Amino acid sequence: MKRKMTFLSTIFLSTMLLLSGCGSGGESGSGGSSEDSDTFKVGMEAAYAPFNWTQGDDSNGAVKISGNAEYAGGYDVEIAKRIAEGMGKKLEIVKTEWDGLVPALTSGKIDAIVAGMSPTEERKATIDFTEPYYTSELVMVVKKGGEYEGATSLSDFSGAKITAQLNTFHYSVIDQIDGVSKETAMDSFPSMRVALESGVIDGYVSERPEAVSASAANKNFAMVEFEDGFETSPDDTAVAVGLEKGSDLAEQINETLAGISEKERQEIMDAAIQNQPAAQ
Structure with missing residues (x-):
């Protein structure tokens, strides 16, 4: 009889713990969902x-x-x-x-x-x-006073060391420049700005707002807008x-x-x- 009572007590306690756990988990999950929503x-x-x-x-x-x-x-x-x-x-x-x-x-x-x-x-x-x-349209960021500041078309960048951000269409359009030296893509715009400042690259492809931002933040940078520019889709x-x-x-x-x-x-x-x- 004692063994039977002990067995039943064990089942009862296990059941209560299980239900308590489920209730607690449910409240936590509900709270998380509410917060997320x-x-x-x-x-x-x-x-x-x-x-x-x-x-x-x-x-x-x-x-x-x-x-x-x-x-x-x-x-x-x-x-x-x-x-x-x-x-x-x-x-x-x-x-x-x-x-x-x-x-x-x-x-x-x-x-x-x-x-x-x-x-x-x-x-x-x-x-x-x-x-x-x-x-926005695509432009090029170059060194102010450098040989590419006065560029007006893609052909002006023949022989230039150009890059763009990794895994962006900016990098793929560099192929539209005949004779360009397409440099390794970089992971961020701050990295490209450092590379441009140090002369590792001659320019990088960007969108107009970022280029305006770059030239505003660094007096050594200039933005090149094209009369005959990159072919892009909307x-x-x-x-x-x-x-x-x-x-x-x-x-x-x-x-x-x-x-x-x-x-x-x-x-x-x-x-x-x-x-x-x-x-x-």
Whole structure:
């Protein structure tokens, strides 16, 4: 009888512990989901001024980077703030290396990519995109006073050492320059600026806002705009929000973007160029 009672007591206690564990887990999961539903997690490099950069405080509307003492500012941050507001959610910036943005999105670590990313056909095979929130043409960043500052066409860069960011269409268009010395792609714009300053390269391919930003931040840099420039598609020169395939956020985000006029977008970009940290 004693053994029977002990056995029943063991079963009872085990059952209570199991139910207690399940209840606890359920509450934790529910809390996590609730928290996630109130937060819009956006991935960006925070190293591509004036689209996005890293700074030490919250001046000029910068947003604190998740798990970091620093803040993110720039055009992308301002657009992300408007999207989050339209969704009624709190914006969370997740600083992510460029090559890690798409994996972070597809694995669910972030809800969207707002990082000056172009909706190329290659990327569309893996993720979805919203309507564009900025459009710009390709230019070249070179040394001010150097032999390439006065260039007006691609042919002027024959023999020049040119590079662009790794895994971007910027790097592929270098092949359109006859006789160019196509240098190894670099992982970030700050790296390319250092290489240009030191003479390792003669120039790098960029979008106009970044080039304006570079020349504003460093008096030794100049932007070259082309009369006869790179051949690109509309998707190449557009910038859009990256989303998971089939994401139900697209319609809501597009509605918010549609409410930002072209004039306001340019005003936001002009402010971003003006507000960028001097080092970027």
